[in-house]
Amino acid sequence: MTQPSSTVRELIRQHYSDLTQSERKFANALLENYPAAGLASITIVAGQTGVSTPTIARMVQKLGFKGFPQFHKALLKELQAKVSGPTERRANWATEAPESHLLNRFAKAVTQNIQTTFSNVPSEAFDAAAHLLADTDHTLFIVGGRITHALADYAFTHLQAVRPRVIHLTSSSATWPHYLLDMEKGDTLLMFDIRRYESNLLRLAELARDRGVAVVLITDQWSSPVAEIATQSFNCWVEIPSAWDSNVSTLMLLEALISATQEEAWPNTKDRYERLDRLFEQTRLFRKPGGA
Template sequence: MDTKNELLKKIDERYSKLSKGQKKLADYIREDYDKAAFLTAAKMGEVVGVSESTVVRFATTLGYKGYPEFQKALEELVRTKLNSIQRMKVTYGRISHGEILDSVLQSDIEKIKLTMASIDHNTFEQAVDTILNARKIYVVGIRSCAPLASFLSFYLNLICEDVKAVNTNSSSEIFEQLIRIGEEDVIIGISFPRYSMRTLKALEFASNRKAKVITLTDSVHSPMNLYSSCNLIARSDMASIVDSLVAPLSVVNALVVALCMKKQKEVVATLERLEQIWDEYQVYSKDELNMVTDSVEFSSPGDIKE
């Protein structure tokens, strides 16, 4: 299976027909894409030793409408390929220490706005209906996406009958948990750059067994979409070694709320049963802080009050 970046594919396919100057640009991008993504057409031409017009023609030769569209493809390549150390260097070169908090929060706000503007509402509704009609729901997310998968699984379990949070410690363990997946089931795969091959293989396995596949990822070009007909796109970004997954979490929240709205009676009944169980087994009796006037009252007997 070929999951090579789209831009690199285009360069490989057209390389033999490129001019001498365009080949120099192609070689530079292959070697230094992390630097190329942040250059203007004029600056790239200066670095490589060709004219600005050669850079623009190179972009159109690869099939892009112009340099801005080509640069977006370069940024996609950077998000996919940069390792953690390179990410940190790129970020530290952009943000001064005093601006970190405001810059990161503003970046997250922008990612949510971009996601709102571009997400397909019909696809979102399709995802909701697919989950509601599934016999069993599997959720898989690895590394930094694991908390998203865990969060979604936790709430799906309160809404739906049969939910499986796939344990992802090893590939063999993933397949063992998916062994009974079938066409009446759905798998939700969550992956953002750097993409997880284990998640992709899980989606491939499920697709081959005719299960429905929903993906939550960052781009229509994401390899996660190879096996999915229901692609939820949420913008992510890199901040130092940290993956910004605020927008994806908002989409997960929206899914949960939409599902709750569709199954209000069942969800209320489930929560009422849980409250009874929690009271009966004193689940929270020794783990709650009760506010009493201006002091804190500890629920556990014998604890000190302040």
Template sequence: MSIRDALKADLSTFSPQERRVARVLLADYPRAGLGTSAELATAAGVSPPTVVRFARSLGHTGFPALQQALLDELSERVASPLSLYEDSRANRAEGHWLERGVQLATDSIARSLTSIPKAELDAAVTLLADPRMRVTAVGGRFSGYLAGYLARHLRQIRPNVSAPGDGQTIDAADVIDADRRNVFVVYDFRRYQARTVEQVTQLADAGAQIICITDEWLSPAAQVATVVLPTSVRSSGAFDSAAAAFLLTELLVDAVLDRLGPTAIERMVRWEEASANEVLD
């Protein structure tokens, strides 16, 4: 669990002064914790010893240890395939590559998806199942395929769903036309794309609802999102895995179908009739 997740999970164990430090850190995570303890104390309006006690309350020996933990998180957040390759080879377990990969994937998927708060999942389904909302799914260089997968399935069970042709582009018209009737499902994983984050911020400012499907370190887009659904990207090799996000996507579609009920079934029947000549008997 990241430091941010630990803070978001429960602030009740901290003193009132320590909670002030926690809120400053959460508001500008992790940058607020990468300066000096005095700077963090000033920002929170507390004394430097309070910052040290805050670090110890998190289980660290002091502020330098907390800062190192933040730096370690930051390094993971921007890890490249090359560095992941080196780490995976240095820490490779015994056994056949298939068995290693399956074990790691199944453990990571189960742990990450069951850790998502049910309230967040239900909120995502509520937005996606609302026929008054216009749904657009977008992603990055690789996650754009997930966005397209979501959109193609949702289109079969509800109207007003779209995805850019390449699964990646939010254009000027999307930003100009966005309002509170829009839902943007944004897939964004580490090595986050600056343009995507900028555009999502503009969409949120326009009133659009943002569902951010991201990794455990959280895309900067999560800061303006209505719903945040973090998934594990751990893999046994050099490249991050999209398996957890893919399964989450399928589960969301199924939950939306259940929520819509007969109206979705009726649309599926009409979809099958309209596309009957596209399928071999």
């Protein structure tokens, strides 16, 4: 049986090594045009992807589905979740009419999101991403979307203290070609993109990749299209009893990456922190604890 928290995309990745060559052909076609390539009837899907209907039937069973109808239903549900706005998501929660208080439901949802997120972060991918973020021989660019620009700003504030050569792209995509002009092979672009996914972020990622830039993506459990071209991609679970998705698990993963980046860049970061503190003292912007 499929796990409720697993998307079809995730199930394919989990079971990919178990698939035959013909099954992988269908799986790859689906991932390249996800989830649209699997939304027609099994006969049409087979014809469009160049495999037989028995091949598709076997593959969906390997993923944990009883048959193609259940597989098809799961893809439709994902599609609906992707395109739903705040009104639709609020209605979905309201129909459950839970008896417990909102605070308890909210805390439970957020806690589960964090647990699921961190249990689905491969340690090797995490370490590789931290290594890219800590590479001071190259420039680190950071960008977010309509909602996630706040996460990008948070990342920039911390990472510019951790290491030099950190650039925060403005929220206006009209200015992005100016940043692309300075991107070079070996640089890294840290991106945030959650539903509804932004086409301008995908285009930016494509252009950056073409220039030899490594893309580190932080997205939600349904995966931004940027994940298909990202060097490292991390899924964060975000659903809560609200009209909006939560950024708690996303922020926690970001803070973990910042901490790992700091550790990898140490002791240069330690020296940088000390110099920064002296500058703050000279500007007298902050008062020391217990100061008059």
